[in-house]
Amino acid sequence: MVLLTQNEEERYAFNANMNNARNLSHILKAIHFKDTATVFVTENGMKVTVEDAKCIQANAFIQAQVFQDYIIREDSITFCINLDILQECLSIFGSNPPSVTAMRMMYNGYGTPLVITLEEDGAVTGCSIKTQEPDQTLDFEFSAANVINKVIMKAECLKEAFNELDVTSEVLQITMSPDHPFFRLSTFGTLGQSHHDIPNTSDMVEFFECNQTQSNRYRLSLLKPSVKAVNLATKVCVRMDHRGFLSLQYMIKNENGQICFVEYYCCPDEELENNDNQF
Amino acid sequence: MFMKHFFFFVLDVVNTINKLLKKCTLRLTPDKLYFILPDQVSNGGVSMWCELKQANFFDEYQMDGVSSEHNEIYMEIIAENIVRALKSAHNAKSMKIKLTKKQTPCLTVEIELPSINSSSRLVTHDIPVSVIPRRLWDEYQEPTMPEFHVSICMPPLKTLKNIAERMKNLSTYLTLSANQEGDMVMKVETELVTVATRFSKLI
Numbered sequence: 410m411v412l413l414t415q416n417e418e419e420r421y422a423f424n425a426n427m428n429n430a431r432n433l434s435h436i437l438k439a440i441h442f443k444d445t446a447t448v449f450v451t452e453n454g455m456k457v458t459v460e461d462a463k464c465i466q467a468n469a470f471i472q473a474q475v476f477q478d479y480i481i482r483e484d485s486i487t488f489c490i491n492l493d494i495l496q497e498c499l500s501i502f503g504s505n506p507p508s509v510t511a512m513r514m515m516y517n518g519y520g521t522p523l524v525i526t527l528e529e530d531g532a533v534t535g536c537s538i539k540t541q542e543p544d545q546t547l548d549f550e551f552s553a554a555n556v557i558n559k560v561i562m563k564a565e566c567l568k569e570a571f572n573e574l575d576v577t578s579e580v581l582q583i584t585m586s587p588d589h590p591f592f593r594l595s596t597f598g599t600l601g602q603s604h605h606d607i608p609n610t611s612d613m614v615e616f617f618e619c620n621q622t623q624s625n626r627y628r629l630s631l632l633k634p635s636v637k638a639v640n641l642a643t644k645v646c647v648r649m650d651h652r653g654f655l656s657l658q659y660m661i662k663n664e665n666g667q668i669c670f671v672e673y674y675c676c677p678d679e680e681l682e683n684n685d686n687q688f
Numbered sequence: 689m690f691m692k693h694f695f696f697f698v699l700d701v702v703n704t705i706n707k708l709l710k711k712c713t714l715r716l717t718p719d720k721l722y723f724i725l726p727d728q729v730s731n732g733g734v735s736m737w738c739e740l741k742q743a744n745f746f747d748e749y750q751m752d753g754v755s756s757e758h759n760e761i762y763m764e765i766i767a768e769n770i771v772r773a774l775k776s777a778h779n780a781k782s783m784k785i786k787l788t789k790k791q792t793p794c795l796t797v798e799i800e801l802p803s804i805n806s807s808s809r810l811v812t813h814d815i816p817v818s819v820i821p822r823r824l825w826d827e828y829q830e831p832t833m834p835e836f837h838v839s840i841c842m843p844p845l846k847t848l849k850n851i852a853e854r855m856k857n858l859s860t861y862l863t864l865s866a867n868q869e870g871d872m873v874m875k876v877e878t879e880l881v882t883v884a885t886r887f888s889k890l891i
């Protein structure tokens with residue numbers, strides 16, 4: 410693997426570098442539940458998307474400001490890449506503080522590999538990862554205008570709840586309401602029902618706007634990966650739209666104190682969807 | 689008797705042996721201890737020769753070899769047993785190791801541990817060993833160093849370990865190359881990815 414000259418680097422359609430590779434790998438951990446991801450690059454930044462079963466989608470947003478240099482020579486760039494491999498490469502020198510790995514990422518357009526150079530303590534690693542045909546990603550058509558219920562809370566309180574969910578339950582039922590129980594997570598496992606309530610008066614809740622009682626069930630196995638995001642986040646915003654689609658937005662701070670967002674979309678489980686209030 | 693760095697050092701050596709092979713040979717001479725893994729070249733695998741000056745580790749060291757002419761002892765030990773015994777010596781005040789004859793020859797490790805009151809607890813491990821007769825000692829000679837083409841000073845081993853662990857997740861085989869200018873490259877190459885790490889100034 411040869412280090413590229415200044416001129417060679419300038420030819421790339423996308424060329425960006427980061428002083429600390431963890432500012433990228435850390436965020437990608439929050440969405441790493443499948444081995445393939447779709448990467449979208451625009452002048453505003455990078456979006457990495459992972460999907461499963463056509464029901465759940467996770468997006469990580471890394472704005473251009475998180476990078477030290479950021480050059481893109483096209484309007485937008487899209488490619489698919491193996492996320493397991495990308496994460497191994499970003500962590501090649503070991504990814505624990507206080508060590509810091511500097512990283513440069515380059516891509517030359519359709520069909521070319523993603524080239525990454527990483528440097529730590531004088532050792533240099535060059536990676537060339539094959540890219541794949543970008544898959545069409547789902548558009549959940551989730552818009553702020555259609556949001557019926559919205560709660561913003563400190564990630565800690567959701568961390569506890571999510572990590573303790575009864576995995577024998579096929580579904581996670583989320584209830585959001587202007588009245589009691591306000592915000593409730595319910596599971597229906599082999600040992601019985603379990604409810605976890607977060608009242609609107611809790612000091613963990615920073616914003617509470619629920620206009621109508623909604624209770625929807627989502628497949629727990631699909632939402633489980635979002636636990637990774639909750640464990641890394643400082644704040645979470647939970648929103649439900651008129652169709653019962655769920656949006657979970659996680660605010661994650663990196664080592665430079667910059668904020669990146671990760672968003673999970675999940676559609677309600679139609680098979681088990683019913684209108685009986687399971688309070 | 690016992691000095692702290694002996695403990696951690698030997699525990700590391702024995703843990704490594706344990707991962708490579710179950711058994712190893714311990715050779716004792718008046719000045720040195722040797723941990724020997726015999727030559728595995730014909731079967732593929734690792735061979736090892738580790739030589740330690742006993743004076744660096746022990747306050748007291750006494751041995752009587754097979755005869756005055758051949759004042760050495762060779763014994764075969766199961767690495768896991770030593771690892772287990774040394775694990776209980778973690779906070780030891782002192783440790784004694786003796787070769788004893790119980791029902792079979794044993795390496796007896798006596799560990800003095802602190803306890804809540806002023807008196808000490810004594811923990812004893814008897815590790816069965818098999819003593820290797822003198823006629824087989826030739827099998828455990830120090831391997832000769834082959835003539836080498838390239839010699840480099842390794843970069844920090846912790847860095848190498850991190851890189852090797854990541855590369856292990858990408859491919860089964862690793863290519864290692866080095867030259868006489870002090871450059872070394874570790875590389876893995878598969879259909880999906882090529883990763884190469886270059887170190888320089890390793891002379």
